[in-house]
Amino acid sequence: MADIIVVEDNKELGELLSDFLQAEGYDVYLAGSGEEGLKLYEEKGAKLLILDVMLPGMDGFGVCSRIRQHDNTPIIIVSAKGGKEDKLNGLFLGADDYIEKPYDIDILLAKVRGIFQRRYSADEITEGSLRLDKVGRHIYRDGREVSVTAREFDLLLYLMENKGKAIPKEELFCKIWGFDSESEIQTLTVHIRWLREKLEQNPKKPERILTVWGIGYRFE
Amino acid sequence: MADIIVVEDNKELGELLSDFLQAEGYDVYLAGSGEEGLKLYEEKGAKLLILDVMLPGMDGFGVCSRIRQHDNTPIIIVSAKGGKEDKLNGLFLGADDYIEKPYDIDILLAKVRGIFQRRYSADEITEGSLRLDKVGRHIYRDGREVSVTAREFDLLLYLMENKGKAIPKEELFCKIWGFDSESEIQTLTVHIRWLREKLEQNPKKPERILTVWGIGYRFE
């Protein structure tokens, strides 16, 4: 399932928005028309839709009401017109939020963050462009899935849940491998190595999974 | 029939929760003890029960297991304690979900919404070209019926109702075969195999029923 589907006929604007959302770690798909957006939604599903009102063919309201017939996926309506009618119309049709063009990207991002937090936060942890879906056990980096093993997933989850804290190796090992594990603690460092390989820009100079000399590791 | 019965001995908390649920349009009844909850359930019936664990007299687990003797109405267990024991206990007894106090009301509401959507929204589930008729217990792929056995149907239904979720083998097994099944968990993988044979383009490279290594399976 996608995170966000953006339906916007102005290609440039759509791509700009996509880029910003991706930089926040969301998995974003872009559609240029209402029909295309609906098709995308039916194929892939999404956790949030951002709909422009003014679209060729089926407009944002049309998409909104069509979606509301089936389910209540969050929807943000984006409108160019100034009037209050659009806002009422949008909210009447079941949109969750409304923003007027031209909008401040930060405000839109805040709305998106808010929706994800309220609706999905129990299942997700996000740090910068890294997002971890606890339920589906997916990890996304810059909106793209990174495939990890079960151990790697558990390890990263623990690190992220204790962000900023220097976690002793022994603690990490106990929590992930179990108190009575027969393995050597050495194996932990190897797993850290693979995680860095998958998550860091430059694994030699990690920026997320840092080594705390003499202690263990810390996620930033 | 009521929509939701909330069993919670803290009156203030119970009423707060009721209010929120009612605001979402549910028909909610409140009970202050396990016995009262069971009585209400027997009198009126309900589509969902939200059970606090800590109750005077019969606790939430007691109510849960009593209900499970008759039917499989969805149950959400609410526990104040921090330990994982309660969670295991709850899921073991057949609860559908579990949440810890203090909880974020939005998260509970999301769980409730999810249960209603999955369980009561329709008699059909459609994912891509796969359609599942819960009432007639038919499965259609690209519009053509695929004949499946009862086990296969239940398995696929559970997977589809939890689309996107990595479901541990043990959970799947418990839900389909029953927690007290004598069978080997191995039998699950064989059924998955037959399902893939019937549903996947290329059973060797499944696109719908994916294996999550070290965990279980996930429907996409």
Place this chain on the structure above:
DNA sequence: TCTGCTTTTTAAGGATTTATTAATATTTCC
């Protein structure tokens, strides 16, 4: 800078998990 210690890096063998298949057991339906 040197020394001792800690951490990183590799790669290969071993261990574990899952897939496959066929044979056997069980259930269902006539």
Place this chain on the structure above:
DNA sequence: GGAAATATTAATAAATCCTTAAAAAGCAGA
């Protein structure tokens, strides 16, 4: 009661992951 359909088991094959060990590199204090 018997045949057909379904479920389960068991054994083997295949895929994936984990661990180990050893050498290289890095860090900290003298």
